[in-house]
Amino acid sequence: MGRSPCCSKVGLRRGPWSTKEDTLLSNYIQLHGEGQWRSLPKNAGLLRCGKSCRLRWMNYLRPGIKRGNISEDEEDLIVRLHGLLGNRWSLIAGRLPGRTDNEIKNHWNTHLLKKLKGIQHRAAKSTNNNTKKTTVKKQKKKKVAAAPPPPPPPEVKVTTTQAEGIINTGTTTDQPIKPKPIRVSAVFSRTNSYDSLASNWTTSSSEAAAAAAAEVVSFVPWPPMFQLGGDGVCYGGGEEDDFLAGGFILPLLNHHEGDVNTLDQVYDEYLQLL
DNA sequence: AAGCACGTCAACCGCCTGGAT
DNA sequence: AATCCAGGCGGTTGACGTGCT
Known part of the structure; x- marks a missing residue:
């Protein structure tokens, strides 16, 4: 039925x-x-x-919704969290007070993806400067006629037990884990106000935060993804050729040494919890 | 000025999950 | 255990705006 x-x-x-x-x-x-x-x-x-x-x-x-003008700091955090969580827009949005999953998803698809592709393209050129010269033609094709996207990475559906198994065995993967969408726990509930979420997250005790994280079955393996290259791009343990194919490429869009701000703190706390 | 191509983003669609029965 | 319901999520669509020719 x-x-x-x-x-x-x-x-x-x-x-x-x-x-x-x-x-x-x-x-x-x-x-x-x-x-x-x-x-x-x-x-x-x-x-x-x-x-x-x-x-x-x-x-x-909804009150408290911020619209437009996504700052570079926010972009930076989105990119980093996407590297960890994949297309878990609601979770990513939960870390950005006042931002909605839809807005972040749109921003990713329309702005950040291009930016990342550009960075990746430059990085690829720098590593393959002895090979072909690719001419970047302005795309005149209609969307529907555009070349199909590269094949998506094989879906990795990780259940809690699977995740634990991977953790326990120390198995790693080359790509961001894309666990099956799950209902976000109360801590991350979208019905909570973003402000309170952010406040709770950034000010809560580590124990409370850890307990909160424990409720979220978002397993994220920990690949060697923070290898800063000379070009300011972090490369992870993925395939070297294609960000979209699942390899990690984690550009620091607006990274300044010692620039500690709220979003960085959020991200750091998130890393610790993971 | 007109037509076209492309970019943006609000809204829709279909699937999934947890809770209730 | 099976089924239904309500809500949540991510992917996709399409209307509209803008820039280019």
Whole structure:
């Protein structure tokens, strides 16, 4: 038996939200709180799918959401966390107060991926300067006609026990582990405010933080990924040829020696917990 | 000025998980 | 144990804006 759709979709509005709809949704949630997304549209007088309401609230209307202007420090942290976690956007977003998984995902796909590719390309050129000269042509092709992306790395689905096994055996992998999506624990719950999350994370005791981390079944192996090359790029233990194929390449986009800031602290604490 | 190509990002889709029954 | 439900997540789409020819 297939799953029933979350809503009938018949007669429901789709597409961009109007300011009136935003107001209705915000007012309703301020009065009644989050949750009950399926019944929320009806109760709030919205002709929207419950999922759509939740998404709109989570990614746009929720208080404390920062929009745009992702700083270089934030980019740096996103890149580093992505190297650890892979496409676990919700977890990455949980480490960036006020940022949503959707925004980070978009930013990664539209900005950082290109930036990383550029860095990787330069790095590859520096190591293969005796080989072919590749001309970078401006891509004029439409998206749909673009060359297919390189084959994704084999999906590594790691259960808790698998992860423990790998830890115990000391087995490493060449690529960021991409554990199956899991429901984020209460500590990382998206229903918590980002501010409180950040506050808890950066100020909590190490024990509390460790306990929090223990709840998250995000296993991350620890490859030798912090080998800083002369070009300012960290190379990990992955295949040397392709970042997208799973090899680690961890450029320090805005790294300054001794530049200790909040995001760095967050990252350091995250590393310790892992 | 017009048409086209490309970039951005809000929104949608389908699948998955945990909890309830 | 099996099934259903609600919510969460990541991948993808498509409308819109912008720059180029």
